[in-house]
Amino acid sequence: MKNPSYKKDQTGRQNRKPGRVRTVIWNTVKCQKWLSAGILCAVVGAVVVALLPPLILGKIVDTITAGRMVPFAIILLYFGMLALTGITESIRESLLTLFGQKITHALRSSLMEKFVSLTTENINRQEPGMLVSRFVGDVDTVENLFTFGIISMFADVCKIISILVVIWYQNRGLTLVLLMLLPILFVFTRQVQKNMLTAQIENRKAVGRASGHVPETLHNIRTIHCLAKERYMEERYDQYIGESYQAMERTNFYDAVYSPVILILNAVVVAIVMLLSATGNAKVLSLFGMSAGTAVAVMNYISQIFTPVESLGMEIQTIQSAIAGIHRINEFFELEEKKIRNLQEEQKDDIHSPFVEFEDVTFGYDEHMVLEHMNLKVEQGEQVTLSGRTGAGKSTIMKLLLGLYEPQQGQIFLQGIPVSAMRETGKRKLYGYVEQSFHIVPGTVRDQITLYDKTITDRQVQVAAELTGLKDTIESLEHGYDTECTPELFSQGQWQLLSIARAAVSEPKLLMLDEITANLDAETEQEVLQALKRVSENRTVISISHRNSAEMGRIVRLLGKI
Numbered sequence: 001m002k003n004p005s006y007k008k009d010q011t012g013r014q015n016r017k018p019g020r021v022r023t024v025i026w027n028t029v030k031c032q033k034w035l036s037a038g039i040l041c042a043v044v045g046a047v048v049v050a051l052l053p054p055l056i057l058g059k060i061v062d063t064i065t066a067g068r069m070v071p072f073a074i075i076l077l078y079f080g081m082l083a084l085t086g087i088t089e090s091i092r093e094s095l096l097t098l099f100g101q102k103i104t105h106a107l108r109s110s111l112m113e114k115f116v117s118l119t120t121e122n123i124n125r126q127e128p129g130m131l132v133s134r135f136v137g138d139v140d141t142v143e144n145l146f147t148f149g150i151i152s153m154f155a156d157v158c159k160i161i162s163i164l165v166v167i168w169y170q171n172r173g174l175t176l177v178l179l180m181l182l183p184i185l186f187v188f189t190r191q192v193q194k195n196m197l198t199a200q201i202e203n204r205k206a207v208g209r210a211s212g213h214v215p216e217t218l219h220n221i222r223t224i225h226c227l228a229k230e231r232y233m234e235e236r237y238d239q240y241i242g243e244s245y246q247a248m249e250r251t252n253f254y255d256a257v258y259s260p261v262i263l264i265l266n267a268v269v270v271a272i273v274m275l276l277s278a279t280g281n282a283k284v285l286s287l288f289g290m291s292a293g294t295a296v297a298v299m300n301y302i303s304q305i306f307t308p309v310e311s312l313g314m315e316i317q318t319i320q321s322a323i324a325g326i327h328r329i330n331e332f333f334e335l336e337e338k339k340i341r342n343l344q345e346e347q348k349d350d351i352h353s354p355f356v357e358f359e360d361v362t363f364g365y366d367e368h369m370v371l372e373h374m375n376l377k378v379e380q381g382e383q384v385t386l387s388g389r390t391g392a393g394k395s396t397i398m399k400l401l402l403g404l405y406e407p408q409q410g411q412i413f414l415q416g417i418p419v420s421a422m423r424e425t426g427k428r429k430l431y432g433y434v435e436q437s438f439h440i441v442p443g444t445v446r447d448q449i450t451l452y453d454k455t456i457t458d459r460q461v462q463v464a465a466e467l468t469g470l471k472d473t474i475e476s477l478e479h480g481y482d483t484e485c486t487p488e489l490f491s492q493g494q495w496q497l498l499s500i501a502r503a504a505v506s507e508p509k510l511l512m513l514d515e516i517t518a519n520l521d522a523e524t525e526q527e528v529l530q531a532l533k534r535v536s537e538n539r540t541v542i543s544i545s546h547r548n549s550a551e552m553g554r555i556v557r558l559l560g561k562i
C-alpha cells in the first residue's frame with residue numbers, strides 16, 4: 001500500500017520530518033484526491049437519494065386516494081430509489097472504511113519513522129505498553145474518527161436538516177413539533193449513552209479482575225491451601241462476577257428502555273399530527289392540514305429523522321475519544337529527535353588526531369553523574385580493554401562512542417569527527433559492536449550477518465563466517481546460509497560467534513566488544529577469544545572485560561564515582 005504521509009527521496013529516506021496528526025491526515029487527503037472526492041459525492045448523494053422514496057410514496061398514495069391508476073413507471077421509480085438509497089449508503093461506508101485504513105497506514109508509518117529517530121534518552125523513557133497503545137489504540141481512534149465520527153456526523157446533520165426542510169414544505173406544524181422535540185430527544189439519547197458507557201466500562205473492569213483472579217489462584221494454589229484461604233479466594237471471585245453482573249444489568253436496562261421510548265415517541269408525534277390534521281379548525285389546518293399521501297410521506301420521514309439523532313450521540317463519543325487519541329499521538333510526535341549536525345563545521349583541524357578521543361567528557365543519566373572530565377586517546381590499530389568495578393561506566397563509554405548519548409560537557413571524536421555528527425549511512429563501515437548477548441532478527445542465517453544490507457556480498461558473508469569459525473556449522477545446515485533462524489538453531493557460544501561475524505562482515509575500522517564472553521563457559525570462551533583474535537587483526541579494538549583472560553592490549557582502569 002502506498003504511504004501518503006511523506007515522499008521519499010532516491011535513497012529511500014524520508015525527505016520530510018514526520019508531522020503532527022493533522023499534517024498526516026491532510027497529506028492523505030491530498031494524496032487520495034479521488035477517494036476524498038468520492039466520499040464527498042457519496043455522502044451528499046446518500047442524503048439526497050434518501051429523501052426521494054417518501055415523496056414518491058406520497059404521490060402514489062395521493063393518486064390512489066384520488067381514484068386514479070398509478071403508472072407502472074412510478075412504482076418502478078419508487079423501488080429503484082429505495083435500492084439506490086441502500087447502494088449509495090453502502091458505497092459511502094466502503095469509501096469511508098478505505099479512507100480510514102489509508103489514514104491508519106500513514107499514521108503508523110509516521111509514528112515508526114518518529115520512533116526510530118528519537119534520542120536514546122527518549123526511547124529509554126517510553127514504557128512498552130504505552131508505546132504500543134499509541135501505535136494501536138490511539139491510531140484506531142483516529143481511524144474511527146473518519147469511519148464512524150466526523151463524516152458520519154456531517155452526513156447525519158445533513159440528513160436531519162434536509163428532512164426538516166422537506167417536511168417544512170409538506171407540513172409546517174410538524175416541523176415546529178419536531179424542532180421542539182429533537183433537542184429533548186438528543187439530550188435523552190446522550191444521557192442513556194453516557195450511562196451505558198459507564199456501565200460497560202465498569203463491566204470490562206470487573207471482567208478483567210475476574211479473569212485475572214483465575215490464573216492468580218492457580219499460581220498461588222499451594223499458598224491458598226496451606227493458609228486455608230479457599231473461602232477468601234472464592235468470595236473475592238464472587239464479588240468480581242457480582243460487580244460484572246450488576247454492570248451488565250444496567251446496560252441491559254438502558255438498552256431495553258431506549259428503543260420502546262423512541263418507538264412510543266415516534267407514535268405519539270405521528271398521532272398528534274394526524275389528530276391535528278383531522279380537526280376542522282381552519283387555523284390548526286393551516287399548519288397541520290395535509291393529504292393522505294403527504295401523511296404517509298411524513299410518517300416515513302419521522303421514523304427516518306430519529307435514527308440520525310440517535311447516531312449523533314455515538315458520533316460525539318467517537319470524536320471525543322479521537323481527540324484524546326490525537327492529543328496523545330501529537331505528544332509523541334513532539335518528542336526530541338536525534339540531531340544530525342554539520343560534519344564539515346565540526347571536523348578537527350588537527351589532521352594527526354587520535355583514532356578515538358574523549359576530550360574532557362562529563363556525562364550522567366539525568367541527575368546521576370557517571371563520567372567527569374574524562375580524557376582517553378586510542379590510536380589507530382591499538383587494542384584497549386576498559387576495566388573497572390561494576391557501575392563504573394564502561395558500557396556508558398561504549399554508548400557515548402556509538403553516539404547514542406551526547407556528553408553534557410566535552411567532545412568525543414572518531415577520526416577527528418565528533419561522533420554526534422557522524423553520517424548514519426557510514427556508521428557500519430566505521431563501527432562493529434558486539435554485545436553480551438545476540439539479538440536475533442527475523443530471517444535467515446545470512447540476514448543475521450548482513451542485517452538485510454544488500455551491499456554485503458555472499459563472499460563477504462562467507463569470509464566473516466570463516467573468520468569466526470562458523471563456516472562448517474552453517475554449511476552443515478540443510479539450507480546453509482538460507483536457513484530460517486530460530487532460537488534453538490545455535491548454542492549460546494555459536495550465537496556469540498555469529499554476533500562477531502555480524503560486526504566483522506562490513507570490515508569496520510573500529511571493533512567494540514562489550515563483555516562478550518560474560519555468559520560463556522571456559523571452553524566456549526576460548527573458542528570465542530580465538531575468533532576475536534582473528535577478527536581483531538589490523539583493527540582498532542576497544543573492549544570491556546571483567547576477566548583477565550579476556551583482556552586485550554592496553555588496560556584502562558575506570559575508577560568511577562563512588
Ligand SMILES: Nc1ncnc2c1ncn2[C@@H]1O[C@H](COP(=O)(O)OP(=O)(O)OP(=O)(O)O)[C@@H](O)[C@H]1O
Nearest residue numbers: 124365368370388389390391392393394395396397
Ligand atoms: N539508561 C540508563 N539510565 C539511567 N542510569 C543508567 C542507565 N544506564 C546505566 N546507568 C547507570 O550508570 C552507571 C554506569 O553504568 P554502566 O552500565 O556504564 O556501568 P558498567 O561499568 O558497564 O557496569 P557493569 O560492569 O556492571 O556492566 C550505573 O550506575 C548505572 O546504574
